[in-house]
Amino acid sequence: MKMLEVKNLKVNYNQVIAVKKVDLYVDKGETVALLGANGAGKSSTLLAIAGISNKASGEVLFSGKNISKLVPEKILSLGIATIPENRDIFPDLTVKENLILGGYIHRKNSKIVKQTMTSIYELFSILYERKNQIAGTLSGGEQQMLAIGRALMSTPKMLLLDEPSLGLAPTLIEKIYEHIEKLKQNTDLTILLVEQHAIKALSIADRVYFLRLGEIVLSGKAIDIKDKIDFKKIYFGD
């Protein structure tokens, strides 16, 4: 059974149709990338899956269960953690407090919380160094790591990552992707990744979908696609 299945997704904000029709799936343990130019509908798709968007129609199945109409809190409890485009860390809270909030669903079980936090500090050592620092004072890259770490605190089965490279300098993007690669190797996390930065995404994804103007125009295994496609055509059309 596929871990995530999206069927016939449509998202329109009043008159603007952000997503015309999207069908995709993610298998357990896979890393799938959703690529495309700005405004192609990638983030809208992701947000619809995450339960944030109430302008979406269609079906979203998680491990066979229909999660289309569920609220964000429920979706998290089922095992899908979302890291939105702006990271959305809580700037007035400390790094540690951000992480504690990430582990809210495990709050009754302090052992799990502690264990998870320790492993996140191991993965992102800088977060440990800055654990009592106010999150708003962290650099962009550190905030991204915090956002990912926070999402991991809920021990999710699947991660939805919206444009992790957004606003980051190239060296930082390298670093973030190294961390995501490490995550992939050390855990059996399933990842759905939305990216504008296609090349980076292709380097860690197993499969990719290309979106243009709200529709999927190309899909396949990353290795097959990597060297063959004409990026300009895919992104901008003929």
Add this chain to the structure above:
Amino acid sequence: MILQFIFDVLSLGSLYALFALGLVLIFGILKLVNFAYGELVLVFGYSMFLLGDTPVPWFFMTLIAILMSVLISISTDYIAFRPVREKSITAVLITSFAFATILQNAALLLISPRPKNVPMPSFFSDSIQFLGVITPVRNIISIIVTFICLFIFYQFMKRSHIGLAMRAAATNFNMTRMLGIPANLVITSAFAISGLLAGIGATLWMSKLANVFPGIGLEPLLIAFIATVIGGMRSVQGAVFGGFILAFIDIGFNYLLPQDILKFRDAFTFTFVILILLIRPQGLIGGPATGIRT
């Protein structure tokens, strides 16, 4: 003289700070104005009045009355906020205004338009003197109670999961939900604590007034409003300081201004509110800004 002034500001300010804190809690998280907030004082007052003839000891009467404030606060959410929260800030303002009207007129209808007596321990009005300051006992109690409340509140927000969740929700409600934190729990807790603070504030307010009437909620509402705006609408520190600043202004005006200008005190205070919103909308103290309406 100076000491008296400082003490008066502290005691009035502590009362104002409690009221402001209860209001800013809702505004900070929901970015919505709770017009029915002042009526929690009305609820307290009338509960005390209704319990007045019973043999219940005063302390327990107060607890019950505060509980009533908490319950009405929570129901404000269910009746006036939840059904229209998504629609607009105007809609919520009108529904909470309507709810306030219902509460006021319920008191008018079901009890009486005339002021009713609220039982207060007599020692509240006894004067004591220290360091050249003369003050009724209730003012000292006001300061002590407020500081205890603020301390407990601070600890709660800093250390408890719900407190943390509320602080997060005030910054970014959607993201809080995405972490699995139930929106409704956060909101109901906020309204409950708001009601608790209003109830405690009402106790102190009533200790001065000693009676309750249908229009009693307006003044605490305005005080909470003004203090919150002056101090900073989004931050807890702001609201608390705003309360003290407002008390400072009010008492200062009383001391300094001649009677014929004093009549326009409200005009000055509200003009000040407008100026703050125009020039420094984050308030004099400010604090964690951020937070778009989610």
Add this chain to the structure above:
Amino acid sequence: MIKLINNDNFYSITFFLVLFLIIYLVNSFVGSTIFERIVTILFVYIILAVGLQIFMGNSGILFFAYIGFMSIGAYSSGLLSMPVKMKGFVLRDLYPFLQTISIDPIIAIIIGGLFTAIIAAILTLPLMRLKDAAAVITSFALLMVIHSIIVGWSAVTNGPRTFFGIPKVTTLELAMIFSFVAVIIGFIFKNSHLGLLLRATRDNDIAADSIGANTVYLRWFAVIISAFLAGIAGGLWGHFITSFSPKSFYLKETFLIISMIVIGGSYTVTGSIFGAILVYVGHEGLRWVEKVMKFSDYITFELVGLTEVVLAIIMIIFLITKPKGLFAFREIGDTIKKKIIKISRT
């Protein structure tokens, strides 16, 4: 002639002209002073409602301070028209230059309206750039400021006490005529270029700015017209009721006028008019029920406050179920025009 019939406003305005005339005729038929009183005040409320709609409906901003401007109109026109002898009695401390003035009441009402508009122009300009909570709170604060000044400036307003001695000049006919003019203004503004631009800012002010709509000045312009009508309404009301106090222009009245707009529909002029009619008639009806119950044998306590409770509950229900009001989008004229076109095609 064809242009007139095709004009968007023609049908709506004609409809209300007919409606008003019907109301007038019904009143002549009924011939009761109480009924005439109700109808006269109804027309004043229609002016108020249309005035509020002009700003609130087109800009989307809650205009909490509105009733404050009504009070400015009432007091200023009253001051101007009050007979000199009366002034000496009511306003003992009045400034000398005002003491001797006493002009024709109708002119006083119009000047009162203009004066209100000027005051609004001065006071509201800085507030027009604010949005959301800030706009609402400053508007509320402005109401408080106006109220406080009126209560405090006893030389001119007799303070918190009753301001009386205003000549009773407002007849049903006068109120009706002014009301009709207000309706025309409401429709003309709505369908004017400025009205359209203002509505663009209501829905999306950033996009509107990009097409050259100056949000601040558009709102300001609308607020001035709005305040003018409020001032006129205040003057007419003052010259009907002949005495009032600051209490008549505070939160309860604010709530009443807002409920008219909310229930009727703030986006349309039709909505505000029908909202005014429904709410006012309902309000008077409930008041009557309160009084009647008082004298019946079944009720032993007073029912004061019932009106407000019922109105508040209806408001909440409306905001939940029909948040845009009864006449959410289409003016009555548009519906009529459509029907006529349909009929003329068959």
